[in-house]
Each structure stands twice: as C-alpha cells, then as structure tokens.
Amino acid sequence: MAGTGKAHLKEKTDARLRVEDLVVEFQAKSGQRVHAVSGISFDILPGETVGIVGESGCGKSTVARAVMHLPQPTSGSVVLDNIDLTELSAEKLRESRVRMQLIFQDPIASLNPRRRVKDLVAEGVSIWNRGDDKARTESRVRELLESVGLDPDTIWNRYPYELSGGQCQRVSIARALMMRPELLICDEILSSLDVSVQSQMLNLLKRTKRELGLSLMFISHDLGVVKNISDRIIVMYLGKVAEVMDVEALDRETIHHPYTDLLLESVPKVTGERVFPGLPGEVQELPSPLNPPSGCRFRTRCPLATALCVEEEPQLEEKARGQFIACHNVASLSK
Ligand SMILES: Nc1ncnc2c1ncn2[C@@H]1O[C@H](COP(=O)(O)OP(=O)(O)O)[C@@H](O)[C@H]1O
Numbered sequence: 039m040a041g042t043g044k045a046h047l048k049e050k051t052d053a054r055l056r057v058e059d060l061v062v063e064f065q066a067k068s069g070q071r072v073h074a075v076s077g078i079s080f081d082i083l084p085g086e087t088v089g090i091v092g093e094s095g096c097g098k099s100t101v102a103r104a105v106m107h108l109p110q111p112t113s114g115s116v117v118l119d120n121i122d123l124t125e126l127s128a129e130k131l132r133e134s135r136v137r138m139q140l141i142f143q144d145p146i147a148s149l150n151p152r153r154r155v156k157d158l159v160a161e162g163v164s165i166w167n168r169g170d171d172k173a174r175t176e177s178r179v180r181e182l183l184e185s186v187g188l189d190p191d192t193i194w195n196r197y198p199y200e201l202s203g204g205q206c207q208r209v210s211i212a213r214a215l216m217m218r219p220e221l222l223i224c225d226e227i228l229s230s231l232d233v234s235v236q237s238q239m240l241n242l243l244k245r246t247k248r249e250l251g252l253s254l255m256f257i258s259h260d261l262g263v264v265k266n267i268s269d270r271i272i273v274m275y276l277g278k279v280a281e282v283m284d285v286e287a288l289d290r291e292t293i294h295h296p297y298t299d300l301l302l303e304s305v306p307k308v309t310g311e312r313v314f315p316g317l318p319g320e321v322q323e324l325p326s327p328l329n330p331p332s333g334c335r336f337r338t339r340c341p342l343a344t345a346l347c348v349e350e351e352p353q354l355e356e357k358a359r360g361q362f363i364a365c366h367n368v369a370s371l372s373k
C-alpha cells in the first residue's frame with residue numbers, strides 16, 4: 039500500500055470499522071463547494087479506541103456523521119464488520135446504523151426535552167424491538183442507569199432540564215448502550231463539562247468499553263483528553279489526516295507531523311479554538327475549506343514548508359514505529 043496513503047490501515051478482515059477515501063463536500067450559500075473532508079482513510083479494531091483530534095472546523099463532526107451516513111458521504115466507503123454501508127438499501131442501512139451509536143457535544147440539546155429519563159433511555163428499544171416486554175425493558179434501563187453512575191430511583195421521572203450537564207451525558211451514554219452497539223462514536227462529549235466531571239466520564243467510558251468489548255471513536259479538539267482514552271490517535275487537519283499514531287508515541291522522544299507539534303505546544307480553549315504560540319497572527323486561523331491550499335494543506339502555517347509542499351500532497355508513510363506521518367519534510371527515524 040506504499041504511496042497510497044493507506045499504509046496505516048490494518049488487515050481488512052480485522053477491522054470493525056474501515057473508512058476509505060471518505061469525501062464530504064457541502065454546497066455553500068455562495069454556490070461554492072465546502073471541502074469539509076477530502077479523502078481520509080482509517081480503521082477501528084474490535085475493542086479499540088481511536089481518537090480523532092484537530093482544531094475546530096477541521097472536519098471531525100463531519101467524519102462522525104458520514105460514518106453514520108447522516109447524510110451519506112459524497113464519496114468513499116464505510117465498512118462496518120465487512121458490510122459496506124454505501125451499498126445498502128435504506129432499510130438495511132437503518133438496521134446497520136443501530137450498531138453504531140453517536141453521542142454529541144451538547145448534552146441537553148441532544149435529548150428530547152419533553153421526555154423523561156426512563157423513556158429517553160428506553161426509546162430506541164421501543165422503536166426497534168416492539169416485542170420486548172415492558173418489565174424486561176425497565177429492568178435493563180435501571181441496570182444501565184446504574185452502570186453509568188446514576189441512581190435510577192432519583193432520576194427515573196426527571197426531564198433533561200432537571201439534570202446537570204454531566205448527568206445528561208450519562209443518560210446519553212445509557213441511551214446509546216441500550217441499543218447494544220458495537221461502535222460508540224463520541225463527538226466532543228466532554229467539552230461542555232467541568233474538568234473533574236470530565237475525568238469521571240473518561241473513566242466511565244473506559245470501563246464500559248472494556249466490559250462490553252465496544253469499539254470507540256472518540257472525537258475531541260483537546261489532545262490531552264484524547265491521549266487519556268485512546269489506543270491510536272488520528273490528527274486531522276483541514277479535512278485530511280496529518281498523522282496516525284499509537285498513543286505511546288506521545289510519550290516517546292520522537293518525531294511528529296509539524297501540526298501535531300503545534301497541537302502539543304498550543305493551549306486549547308473550551309470553544310475548541312486554539313492559541314498557537316509559534317504562529318504569527320495572520321495564520322492563527324484555519325484556512326477556509328472553500329479554497330484549501332494546494333499540495334500540503336498545512337503548508338500555509340508550517341515552519342518547514344518548501345516549494346515541494348505547494349505542488350505535491352504528501353501521503354501518510356510510516357516514519358517511526360507506529361507513526362504514520364503525511365509530510366515531505368519529516369525524515370524517517372529508523373524503526
Ligand atoms: N451542513 C454544512 N454545510 C456547509 N458547511 C458545513 C456543514 N457542516 C459542516 N460544514 C463546514 O465543514 C467544515 C468542517 O466542520 P465540522 O466537521 O463541524 O468541524 P469540527 O467538528 O472539526 O469542528 C467547517 O468549515 C464547517 O463550517
């Protein structure tokens with residue numbers, strides 16, 4: 039696979055999720071195309087947590103939605119347990135989608151404000167599994183609420199507005215687990231929570247993943263949080279993958295993509311924006327996906343950029359053990 043930018047993919051049959059050449063484009067109001075995601079490939083193994091990190095606007099949520107086919111990607115394939123979702127009928131797609139559950143950033147907005155906790159958690163099952171009897175469903179809702187650290191008796195009849203942000207996210211997790219998914223996609227689910235609640239939630243997710251053998255796609259703008267939970271990390275930049283690495287690489291004296299280095303040095307703000315200490319003011323902002331730079335998309339902000347970077351897009355190559363980096367100017371370490 040050398041030269042295709044897919045050297046980081048595992049054996050096809052091993053993967054729970056395999057995304058290849060994913061492209062998502064939107065039509066902007068001006069009629070121009072928004073190049074939100076421009077040909078990315080990655081996989082997630084059974085029981086593996088893959089983190090996706092990058093600054094706000096780089097396409098993380100678009101990837102999450104495209105994996106769910108909400109909406110269907112512009113091109114590329116999404117294969118879940120060897121089933122290519124792009125080839126499924128609408129009905130079969132709905133069935134496959136249940137095996138993946140997506141949890142969003144805004145805990146209150148993602149729960150129907152007019153439903154009580156017990157109904158919110160049971161909702162999916164009542165839609166999909168009409169035959170399931172009521173007592174069984176109730177006892178499973180109780181069990182799941184307990185497993186996410188909530189007291190069912192206290193919370194049973196509450197509405198979302200009566201819950202804290204952390205409690206809402208716990209309810210969202212219970213609601214997702216109710217469907218017995220194989221893949222859980224968490225999109226910035228900790229970003230609106232206090233740091234102390236964040237670490238409780240990270241522990242909860244790690245435990246749940248281990249107990250249920252789930253695969254996890256964990257999206258965040260915060261490399262520190264992603265590092266805490268992930269087995270592998272994908273660094274995204276303006277709709278492309280800049281680096282894929284085993285999490286251990288972050289603790290090693292090693293090379294990185296220059297963008298990863300910037301992320302490591304920068305200070306994330308709660309909003310998902312970042313302050314890059316090494317960058318002059320005019321390039322603090324991510325370039326527009328309406329008109330991405332030619333060649334390497336990172337070159338306009340990159341301290342290493344050369345003429346080659348303007349002309350030729352670098353592909354992901356294994357440059358150090360467990361590290362695939364798309365950069366013309368990062369030399370390979372002997373592995
Ligand atoms: N429905 C849409 N229509 C037009 N542009 C969109 C739409 N959704 C996302 N975008 C644009 O795509 C880019 C990536 O967005 P997003 O995936 O939300 O980034 P992230 O989650 O990393 O912050 C942004 O420039 C965003 O404005």
Ligand SMILES: [Mg+2]
Binds near residue numbers: 098099100225226
């Ligand atoms: Mg997002």
